[in-house]
Amino acid sequence: MADAYGHSTVADAVAFAARCGARRLVLTHHAPARTDDALDVLAKEVEVARQGDVLTP
16 A cells, blocks of 8 residues: 555665665654554564654664
8 A cells, every 4th residue: 555655665664774774764654544553563673753752863
């Protein structure tokens, strides 16, 4: 579904960050149908920003 809207999947973002040598990847946008529980599961694998977070390098 992400491709249909010109977005990347989580796997795409992780792969791109790895190819670029990124030291950190923080996901700031997700599919609207993804539940809080699903985000909690995802956050075990990658860093997920939440409303009100302050990101520092």
